Amino acid sequence: MVVRTQPDQHLRETTADLVGHLVEEDTNVQGSRMLAIGYMRVAEDAPSPEVTNLREGIETYAAGRDLHLVDVLVETAGGGTSAFARLIETLRDRRAGVVIVPTLEHFAQFHGLRQALISLLTGQVENLVLVVLSDQEPHDEGIS
16 A cells, blocks of 8 residues: 655545554554654765755654654665665565655656566565655656
């Protein structure tokens, strides 16, 4: 399931209800808090304040919905290690059930590749919640 956050209060309440419902049914919890992981992909030369702002946005979202944020993984375009592979491993090991990203473009710039990566994620955890913080549509096509 993909949840896009927007200034709309109803959507925020819907997200909170959804996460609350999943906490009752899922094993991806610590105490009564659902486990979440943040993911972002940035350019190698991305300014440190930009990366910090993205990280803080993920942390703020998680804290505001009483999610236990286990980590924020940062993929560097052209980097040698794969944060996405660690994301898959975290989901596979059931250490998180919510993935928070700033925009869908943090998975991939191109629609087809982005859809493939999202399908890979959703195949790892039953009832996975993918939260997209920006209400902006990706430049090419949105998620179908």
